[in-house]
Amino acid sequence: MKITKTTPENKDFFNEHGSSLGAYGLIGFIGQFLSGASLAYAVYALILAEILKQGMPVATLPLLLFALLVALFIELANRILARRAIKPFVVKGLFKEDPQLAGRHKILNKSYLVGLVAIAALSYFLSAVGSSYYAEDSTEIPDLIKVDSLKEIYADQMRKLETGFSQDSLTLSGPYELRLRATRDRFQSDSLALRKEREKYRTCANAGKQWCKNKMTEYLALIDRARSAMNDSLAVISSLKGNAMMAAVKDRNEKTRTLEKEKAATLFQAEQKNSDRLKEISDDSSFKGIVFIILTIAGQTVFYLMIYLSLQVEAGSDINYEIEPNEFWNLPTVMDEFKVMISWRMERGLRRLIRWLFGEPGEHETDIPYRGLFENTSTFKAASAPRSMPKSTPTASVTFIAQLEHLNLTQCKQRLKMYKKRLGSVTQRKIKLEKAGKTVPKKTLAAIDNNTNWVEAYTARIQELESAIAHKKSKAK
Amino acid sequence: MKGRKLFRSGLYICLALFFGSLAVLFWPVVQTPRFWLTTGIIIGMVGSLFFGIASAQNSEE
CATH class of the missing domain: 1.20.5 (Single alpha-helices involved in coiled-coils or other helix-helix interfaces)
Structure with a gap:
């Protein structure tokens, strides 16, 4: 299908405004590209975030291609629908002479408008999201103070303080412990000596001498006095030790308090600084995001404006579009032809396989088991009757045979040329094989036969068409 | 009817x-100021274009 523009009917108007038509197209394209790029980024970032959340491996290229495909889909729909939906605002009263056509035209225009509003909303929304994401991603991550490291440093200092205190208290208590042990040892040795001295009087006291008994009692009193002295010394030393330890604890507590205060102040300052930096970055990113949003939204809006301007210039200059369908317009699509050909070839092959497996049907047998069903219908014979072809029907699909009658003279001549070429090629192959003394395969012979039939069919058709044209011309004269 | x-x-x-x-x-998005700011930009821009064109066409007629 070929779309051509007619020459401008209104030359003066076209001379005034037509020079900008190309520029409008370019500006509109750039605006749409901005919007599309931002949209693709939004799709990319959203899918990437989801993939990372699921812990799946990230393949950047396919992801990027998918995002671009989504952007292409939306922007292509936008481009097609925008022109169609805006045109009714520029050119009014089309098909008004035919109410039925005008009604259909109106329905289509409204549908275009609804489609455009939906697609435009989607495009605007995704472009805005993409702009925000891009602004966030393009903003550098600030160099923040590591609060956890600071906490760790203070915890380490606290541990060191505790260790120092334990060592200091051991050092402090050492001399006191020695003095306590020495006091106890002195008492032990003194009391042992006094006991030994006392034992000397035991025999005499056992003999009933009062003096000796008194002496033993006196020694017991001396031991008790020594114990009292030891207890006094122990109490004094313990008290001194307690005082020393208390001073050490006080010192430790003071240091701990200072460290805690210092830690709290430092952490507060660090958190405050981090918060300030983050706020600064967030404000910066937010501003950038808004700027990008304005840019992409303006891009898309300018695109609509450019379409409107182009349509106005075209309408004013009276430029129209003409659509010329090509010779394949009413034929099945290439894919359909392909599918038909494959299925036909497959069916032919399978039927040959059936013949090969089960042999040709006998004289009184039908070639397919359910043929009787068709034979009773009156249309079957007419439908399956061979077409008006010379000799046998060429081996081609029903679609191709049907085409023959719809083709014009030029197309028939083209086909004839093609089949002649094919016929020449297979005939050459046959001659080559014969010269080489090889047997010509059945396939080649069938191809020659088939192409000959086609050549004859097209030659006949061309003659028919030429004579019809000649007849027409003579009638016109 | x-x-x-x-x-x-x-x-x-x-x-x-x-x-x-x-x-x-x-x-959650609707509650943020940025949503309303963006919506305002879109509606403002498209609305300005639409009403500007409509006004120009009416004055022409």
């Missing part, structure tokens, strides 16, 4: 459902 009214009512109900569901889905 009756059919047209029914279709129009159906359209409005479906649109209301659609926008209501969207609002519920994007409620």
Whole structure:
């Protein structure tokens, strides 16, 4: 299908405004590209975030291609629908002479408008999201103070303080412990000596001498006095030790308090600084995001404006579009032809396989088991009757045979040329094989036969068409 | 006439459902100032274009 523009009917108007038509197209394209790029980024970032959340491996290229495909889909729909939906605002009263056509035209225009509003909303929304994401991603991550490291440093200092205190208290208590042990040892040795001295009087006291008994009692009193002295010394030393330890604890507590205060102040300052930096970055990113949003939204809006301007210039200059369908317009699509050909070839092959497996049907047998069903219908014979072809029907699909009658003279001549070429090629192959003394395969012979039939069919058709044209011309004269 | 009214009512109900569901889905986003700022920019820009063109066309006629 070929779309051509007619020459401008209104030359003066076209001379005034037509020079900008190309520029409008370019500006509109750039605006749409901005919007599309931002949209693709939004799709990319959203899918990437989801993939990372699921812990799946990230393949950047396919992801990027998918995002671009989504952007292409939306922007292509936008481009097609925008022109169609805006045109009714520029050119009014089309098909008004035919109410039925005008009604259909109106329905289509409204549908275009609804489609455009939906697609435009989607495009605007995704472009805005993409702009925000891009602004966030393009903003550098600030160099923040590591609060956890600071906490760790203070915890380490606290541990060191505790260790120092334990060592200091051991050092402090050492001399006191020695003095306590020495006091106890002195008492032990003194009391042992006094006991030994006392034992000397035991025999005499056992003999009933009062003096000796008194002496033993006196020694017991001396031991008790020594114990009292030891207890006094122990109490004094313990008290001194307690005082020393208390001073050490006080010192430790003071240091701990200072460290805690210092830690709290430092952490507060660090958190405050981090918060300030983050706020600064967030404000910066937010501003950038808004700027990008304005840019992409303006891009898309300018695109609509450019379409409107182009349509106005075209309408004013009276430029129209003409659509010329090509010779394949009413034929099945290439894919359909392909599918038909494959299925036909497959069916032919399978039927040959059936013949090969089960042999040709006998004289009184039908070639397919359910043929009787068709034979009773009156249309079957007419439908399956061979077409008006010379000799046998060429081996081609029903679609191709049907085409023959719809083709014009030029197309028939083209086909004839093609089949002649094919016929020449297979005939050459046959001659080559014969010269080489090889047997010509059945396939080649069938191809020659088939192409000959086609050549004859097209030659006949061309003659028919030429004579019809000649007849027409003579009638016109 | 009756059919047209029914279709129009159906359209409005479906649109209301659609926008209501969207609002519920994007409620956290709807609450942010940035959403309203962006919506304002879009509506402002497209509206200016639309009404500008409409005004120009009317003055022409």
